[in-house]
Amino acid sequence: MPELVFITLNILFFVLVSLFIYRSASGSLVYEESYAKNIALLLDSAKPDMYLVLDISPLIENAEENKYSGELVSVKDNLVKVQLDSSGSYSLNYFSNYSISSRVEGTNLVLEVKK
Amino acid sequence: MRGKKGGEKMFSLWWFLVLAVVCVAIISGVLLYYSASIDVRGIESEILSSRIYDCFISKGNLNSNVFDKDFDLFKECRISESVINSKYYFRVKIFDSTNSIVKEFRKGVASYEADCEIQIEGKKTEAKNMVQCFKRIDNVVYSGESYKIEILAGSNNLGGRIK
Numbered sequence: 487m488p489e490l491v492f493i494t495l496n497i498l499f500f501v502l503v504s505l506f507i508y509r510s511a512s513g514s515l516v517y518e519e520s521y522a523k524n525i526a527l528l529l530d531s532a533k534p535d536m537y538l539v540l541d542i543s544p545l546i547e548n549a550e551e552n553k554y555s556g557e558l559v560s561v562k563d564n565l566v567k568v569q570l571d572s573s574g575s576y577s578l579n580y581f582s583n584y585s586i587s588s589r590v591e592g593t594n595l596v597l598e599v600k601k
Numbered sequence: 602m603r604g605k606k607g608g609e610k611m612f613s614l615w616w617f618l619v620l621a622v623v624c625v626a627i628i629s630g631v632l633l634y635y636s637a638s639i640d641v642r643g644i645e646s647e648i649l650s651s652r653i654y655d656c657f658i659s660k661g662n663l664n665s666n667v668f669d670k671d672f673d674l675f676k677e678c679r680i681s682e683s684v685i686n687s688k689y690y691f692r693v694k695i696f697d698s699t700n701s702i703v704k705e706f707r708k709g710v711a712s713y714e715a716d717c718e719i720q721i722e723g724k725k726t727e728a729k730n731m732v733q734c735f736k737r738i739d740n741v742v743y744s745g746e747s748y749k750i751e752i753l754a755g756s757n758n759l760g761g762r763i764k
Contacts, residue, residue: 510631527644527645527648578760579684581645581685581689582680
């Protein structure tokens with residue numbers, strides 16, 4: 487009986503550590519931050535009449551893994567928001583004051599910069 | 602038989618102690634690795650200075666409207682005033698050929714100016730969330746005369762996770 491408890495606890499330990507590493511490495515937080523910053527930098531350096539296309543397939547895959555079906559990227563009021571699960575989103579300001587519209591086409595995020 | 606049981610108990614205790622140490626090490630390592638923030642403030646400062654440069658200068662010539670009394674920098678450069686005033690700072694100085702300042706603009710969080718000067722001078726600081734700055738100096742032409750423009754831009758736009 488004590489051996490059984492010992493083995494069970496060991497297995498439980500390795501399962502929990504593996505789950506923790508897997509969850510950390512699946513990287514919702516990392517993806518949210520890196521894409522939000524990427525998009526903000528793109529918008530700040532963009533000029534009028536630019537048409538920016540960004541591959542967001544890693545975001546889509548990550549959101550699917552997290553069973554999140556809401557808006558992945560939102561760009562409005564000088565704020566970029568990237569959300570990959572229902573626990574929260576990463577947001578970052580951009581200073582450019584051009585009119586910006588964003589939409590998702592397939593696995594791409596399309597950003598249009600207008601005067 | 603008794604000794605063996607005691608040994609087994611000791612082995613279990615030590616084993617769980619080793620597991621606990623390994624667990625703490627793995628968790629700290631993973632957390633440290635994945636919580637490292639991506640710092641783009643330096644790049645933002647550079648982009649901001651370029652935006653200002655592009656709106657002040659065209660083809661190496663200083664735009665004449667820069668000297669107008671009603672020159673609205675935010676409107677002309679298409680930069681959001683509210684965002685600049687909350688997380689950024691910039692200073693534009695225009696010098697004539699005698700090195701006298703003929704026009705100056707200071708916008709954003711005023712306290713960042715001193716921090717930027719410290720950073721540009723290359724002094725080491727321990728502050729973690731100190732503003733990241735960029736300075737550029739260019740020679741320009743206005744009405745056939747040589748001028749100098751100095752742009753100092755700083756960003757402390759850290760972003761964050763909202764729950």
